[in-house]
Amino acid sequence: MSAENPPPPAPAPSDFIRDLVAQHLAEKRYAKIVTRFPPEPNGYLHIGHAKSICLNFGLARENDGQCNLRFDDTNPAKEEVEYVDSIIADVKWLIDGWADHCLGYKAKGSTAAAITSNGRPDFHLAPVPVEQISSPLSGAKTEPFFASDYFGQLYFYALELIRRGQAYVCDLNAKETEEYRGAPDKPGRNSPFRDRSIEENLDLFQRMRAGEFPDGARTLRAKIDMASPNVWLRDPLLYRIRHVAHHHAGDKWCLYPLYDYAHCLSDYLEGITHSICTLEFEMHRALYDWILESLDLPRALPKQYEFAKLIPGYTLVSKRKLLTLVNERVVHGWDDPRMATLSGLRRRGIPASAVRRFVTSVGVTKYESVTDIALFEHVIRDELNTLAVRRLAVLRPLKLVLTNLAADEVILCDAVNNPQDETPTTRKLSLTREIFIEADDFAEVPPPKYFRLKPGGEVRLKYACLIKCDELIKDADGNLLEVHCTADLSTRKGEPNADRKVKGTIHWVSAVKCLDAEVRLYDRLFTVAEPAAEEDFLKVVNPHSLEVVTAKIEASLGTSSAEERFQFERLGYFVLDPKDAQPGKPVFNRTISLRDTWGK
RNA sequence: UGCCUGGUGGUGUAAUGGUAGCACAGCAGACUCUGACUCUGCUUGUCUAGGUUCGAGUCCUAGCCGGGCAGCCA
Structure with missing residues (x-):
């Protein structure tokens, strides 16, 4: 610790979500803040995701909490392991050395375990201690969380919802379902299958799981309110039939849960306290709460909060368009x-x-x-x-000959590696008779306020010396081939005229030593x-x-x-x-x- | 003519009833062996109209304008 020169403390970010979290902590609402970053593995992560990652992991690191990396992989048709792997690498790259100590991972192959909470049966999946995540010595095998690891519990909860009379199997096809749903400003109509008995629903749902019905034949729906002004509450679908293998769950299922149903329960199973998502999910929040509250769960429920996503100019942040x-x-x-x-x-x-x-x-x-x-x-x-x-490189080379240097002469120059360092180091550069300079650092007919090299003009060669332009060598068509100059070696560092000032300094490389x-x-x-x-x-x-x-x-x-x-x-x-x-x-x-x- | 949600300089934000501040961008200048960096200065803003108040970006009312929502996607 250098008392005389303490590093400036990074200003702690402040925003409405952080304020809310601080308030919850002050109220002792949660023992520990647990957030999650829940990408669907259907594409690569982009700069927009970085905002979500930094918010969720930032909240965790600022409050001694944890942030789970969880794949929201409930739609096997769009997802691939290539994406899973890239997402893991990208998240680790982004949080490395910053919030990796807050990364929530689970034991490989584990899923939510049956436990007792507040005297009632429950499921929970705890993360492994952080030090085991990346420590090869511990021998612990860890992995991110996957929504697909909860398919068993999710199925169990669906059965429970049916038993409570809050979900039913619906035989309407996709088009009919849409018609029955109505429009945002027009109420929907009840499905003709809405009032099936609990026994029939249970039987049908179990047979859906057993694979008795083809894709699209039936769905499981929440029984809420077809006239709700919020269309997401008009008996939303919870499960659909898809006879396809899953990249992580394998071929165990032909019944897959939808986002709204899987997300809130995944949050609950992991003990998430703050489930943060983007603004387009605002209308879904009522459904998020409805599902969790309908199940009468024994532990504290997670809550959803929404923020505006990042849209940088001149770029695209949409996986589909990418x-x-x-x-x-x-x-x-x-x-x-x-x-x-x-x-x-x-x-x-x-x-x-x-x-x-x-x-x-x-x-x-x-x-x-x-x-x-x-x-x-x-x-x-x-x-x-x-x-x-710092290094010297010439993108569009123009040959320059220092006519007062011998063909095999090499003058070593000290070049600073990084002037921003407290104690900058140097390296040697070879100044030779023939060098390259940037083509646009020379102008035969210079525009106004041109500081660079021009006929008869003087310029400094960075780290070397002043040169003066004497002559232009052109081909028969008048194209410039070489610029001939004389080097004033008395202006090198340590020489008497080292401090002579000229307006321009240009970069260069030795024509014989460069690559x-x-x-x-x-x-x-x-x-x-x-x-x-x-x-x-x-x-x-x-x-x-x-x-x-x-x-x-x-x-x-x-x-x-x-x-x-x-x-x-x-x-x-x-x-x-x-x-x-x-x-x-x-x-x-x-x-x-x-x-x-x-x-x- | 539904529901949710939001409007502070050109851009992103801060101010939690008490001097509208910061960063970026722009402009001008200083410094410079990088036309970089750094430094100095400047320009530009509370959507509108009423109301409450000693005092309103902030609270109330009414408008105006924008975004989102009707996948068996997430």
């Missing part, structure tokens, strides 16, 4: 660095810390809006500014701020979202690893592509450019 981009080959996969998926952002080189800062900084409210992507870009640059080591690298320059994927509002979002895809160049990079970059973050000076932040880079064949992704106030 899937379209993948299937239509607009991008190269779910983890394409242009995608707003967590795996895409990770491959792009965006640190998890930046994602967390961004999704936290937008706050938690019930106001739906499009968030300016500049907010995200700012935190990415800010995080990377301290994390990234070639493929560099992928990414830009926003869409040309409009709200692609989701477009009639066809494929029509507003930015045709220039990816540009590939062969860059000249300084030699030290040849041994980089995918974990390192680089700032190519004056250009932006770059990272080695974890998939495509090979030893001896570097491939870099541009995470983001540097802020450019000159415009050009």
Whole structure:
């Protein structure tokens, strides 16, 4: 602890949900706060999910609580293990070093156990102690929670609902069910099967489970109120028949519960205290409560709270549309660095810390809006500014000859690795007779206020010396081939004229010592701020979202690893592509450019 | 003509009856061996109309405008 220079405490976020939780804690309503992050494994996680993850895990870490990762896998037709695996990896990446100690996992293969609560029979599934989750030494096998692990208990509760006269088997088909439901402003009509006897319902439901009926033949419905102004209370479906195998539960079931029925009970079984979801579920809250209250359960009931989801500008946050981009080959996969998926952002080189800062900084409210992507870009640059080591690389090379240097002369220059460090380290750069500079750092006819190299002009070569432009070498067609300059070695660091100032400083690499690298320059994927509002979002895809160049990079970059973050000076932040880079064949992704106030 | 829900600068938010603040963006300047970073300054806001109050973004009433809800999806 350095008493003289304490780190600034991160301001604790405050919002209506955190206020509510604080109030519940003050009232001693719950012994421990337990939240959950419940994705359906039907796609990859995106930046919108990151907000939910950071809210749920944030609540857990701020209150010594726990947050369960639970797969809401009640629709086998849309789900795959590929998605399960990617979601686990993405969540772990996002919370690593931040909230991993709050991650709720269960013993592998376990499901809710029969227990006694308040003297009454009950089911509960406790998480394993955190230290066992990622400790290979403990030998404990753990896994996330799965709604599909509760199919047995859920079936049991359905039988109970039938016995209580609060659920019935309905033979209406999908179209008829829709017709009977009415419209938001028109009441529905009772199903002709609504008044079946409890015995008949029990018999039919058990036979549904046994596989006696084909898909769609019958459903189990809650008996609530077909005239309710809330359409979700008009005898909502609880179970449907689907003769398909499940990616996690196998082929044990042909009867699958629907979201509203499975979610509240899964929350209850895990002892969730605060079940946080997005605004579109507001109308479902009454049903969430109805199911739990109808069962007369012996433990405290979870409560649902809703917040506005994150909609960043110039991106898409809809699994369905993201899937379209993948299937239509607009991008190269779910983890394409242009995608707003967590795996895409990770491959792009965006640190998890930046994602967390961004999704936290937008706050938690019930106001739906499009968030300016500049907010995200700012935190990415800010995080990377301290994390990234500086390197020199030339994206669009132009040859420059220092005519007063001998052909085999090598002048070693000290270059700072990261000026943001408290005690910056340096490395050596080789200045040689032939170097490359950025093509747009030279202008034969310079625009106004041009600080860079021009005929007869002077500029500093970063970490080296001042050079003066003497001559342009062109081909027969007048195309510029080389720029010839003289180097003023007396302006090197430690030399008498080191402090001589010129307006411009440019980056460079030695033409003989540099390496070639493929560099992928990414830009926003869409040309409009709200692609989701477009009639066809494929029509507003930015045709220039990816540009590939062969860059000249300084030699030290040849041994980089995918974990390192680089700032190519004056250009932006770059990272080695974890998939495509090979030893001896570097491939870099541009995470983001540097802020450019000159415009050009 | 149903139900739920929300409106604070260009954007995201704070202010819990008491000076409308912060961040981003923008603009201007300082600094600079990165036109980066950093620093300084500036511009811009409580949906409307009434009411309660010494005092209203906040409370009340009435409007206006927006979002969501009628999958055997989640």
